[in-house]
Each structure stands twice: as C-alpha cells, then as structure tokens.
Amino acid sequence: MGKIFRVGKEARFSYYERVKGKVFVKKKAGVLDPEGATIQKALLNLGYREVGAVRSGRVFELELETENPKEAEEKLREMARRLLANPVIEEFRVELEDGVKN
C-alpha cells in the first residue's frame, strides 16, 4: 500500500509502516557515574529523603522503515552494539513502541 512520511521538510514515500523504537543506554553497574551521584545529591538537597542510588543514562528514539517488528528490534540491538552504547562501560535495552501495526 504505502504511505507518505515527512522526513524533516521533505515528504518521502515508503511501502513500509514505520516502527518506532527506543534504545535505553546506561553505565554498567560498578562503572563510576558522577552525574548520577550529583543528581542524587541535588534531589536529597531538595528534600527527597527517600532517594537512594541514582544512575544516569540516555534514551534514543528511532524510527525504522520496516514491516517487521522483530527485525526492527534486531536492528536496534545491532545499532546499540555498534554505535549507541560502548560495551566496555555501558549496557542497553531496546523497546518497540506499543501499538505497532503489521
């Protein structure tokens, strides 16, 4: 069937549905995370005394042109392994957006 998508200012035609996915990257346990420690301190200073350990990380939201969620997930893992995360210091998990048709 196909569909028109916007890519920036351009319109692009694709036969595939888009699958949206997320890659969550954070430091492995045991790897120094001074940002997390600083955020923890700030939260405690704000009076959130229930706050324990804080680990910081980042999330990448990606759109993939594919009709196959399983393939999309595999691709996301591959991208995370090769670029988005550094396996020496970071771990990741991937997630596909709920409600993906196909």
Place this chain on the structure above:
Amino acid sequence: MVTFPGSNCDYDCYHVVQDVVRQPAVYLWHKEHHFDNCDVIILPGGFAHGDYLRTGAIARFSPIMREVVDFAMRGGLVIGICNGFQILCEAGLLPGALLRNRSLRFLHRPVYLRVEKNDTPFTNAYRKDQVLKMLAAHGDGCYYNTPEEIKKLEAGGQVLFRYCDREGNVTEAANPNGSLNNIAGIVNSSGNVMGLMPHPDRAAEAILGSADGAGIFFSMVARFAGLVVA
C-alpha cells in the same frame, strides 16, 4: 596528523614534529582513504565531531580510521593524545574507555606523570620513574576498564604513564580525574599503539612551561634512527 572536524591540537602536533623534533609532517583529512610513507600516525586532541554521543564514538567511523587500523595491525606506530586516546579506545585499538572526570569539571592544568616503562618506542628517551610535567586539558579523562582487564594491563606492563605528585608519588590526591590506578597513558599488547590523556604536544618547549613532552616525539625518532632496539 589526522585532522577530524573538531580537532584542535593538530597544529600543535604538527609544530612539534616539524619544528621541535625536525621531522617532516603532513596533515591527513579524516575523509582520506590512503596515506603513504608515514612512519607514525598521530591522532591529536580536540573535540572530533563535537564529542557527540561519546568522545571519539563518531570519529572512529571516519574513512581514515580504517586505514589507521590497518596500519596499526601491520605494526605501524600510532599515538593518540587526549581526544585521540578516546578515539583509539572507541576504535578498539586500545583497551578500556575514558569516562567523564570524577569532578564533572573540565580539567585544564599542568599535571605530573611518572614514566612506568621506558623500553618502548614512545618512552625510550626517558628514565624509568622519571617525573614529567605536561598539560592536561580534558573533560572525559577518567580511564576505566574492568578489574580483570586492568589486571591484564598491569601484568603485561602496558601502563606507560601514571598521574603522580611532583616527587613521583602515585597517590589518590595526585589523581586529577579518577582514573583507575592513576592511569594516564597505556600501550596496546603488541606495543605499537599508545594513548595518553595529557598533552605532550603542549609541553614540548621550555617557553610553554615544560619541554618534557618532547621526549615522546624524540623517542619515536630514536626508534626509527635505530638508536634504540625498543
């Protein structure tokens, strides 16, 4: 000298090689696919590709890096300074990773380094345990690796430089960024790829406050001149 978009010490390195140790130097743009007749490849300091994602993470996929990896595999001498060290780690040419400084602050001041090993192509101009003064200028300089890998590095004599105090004592207080075992510079297991966080290129002439860094460049010259076996 490889220039990535965002490199800012390529000219410093060029100047040291050309004017201090008086060897011919050339710039290599990161998009180039070939280089000939180079004895040493230097990945200079800076902020290649804006340090986006992680320091060195994008630069390692620059076209020239494929050549640099080949060159290193053939035994060519490669040295990465500061951002160059980060790129070599991301490229897998050196083990480990460089994390955000423990203080979360950009560190820009002279530091002292102790020479741990002088039988290498990069350090033969120094004495073992010699204390060097060089300039540190980095935000992500905290050397990290897994405990097993650190053990391997230490056992294999791959740690070339450690942060120390003026007298050469390796102490926690002399560790400016939280690096494990005060590691400032390492070499790969085959001994031809070195990474160093502080800048020898910014400490290679007395007018800059220290000429200690020039020894690294002179060491490589001595090695090619056949003056040393290492």
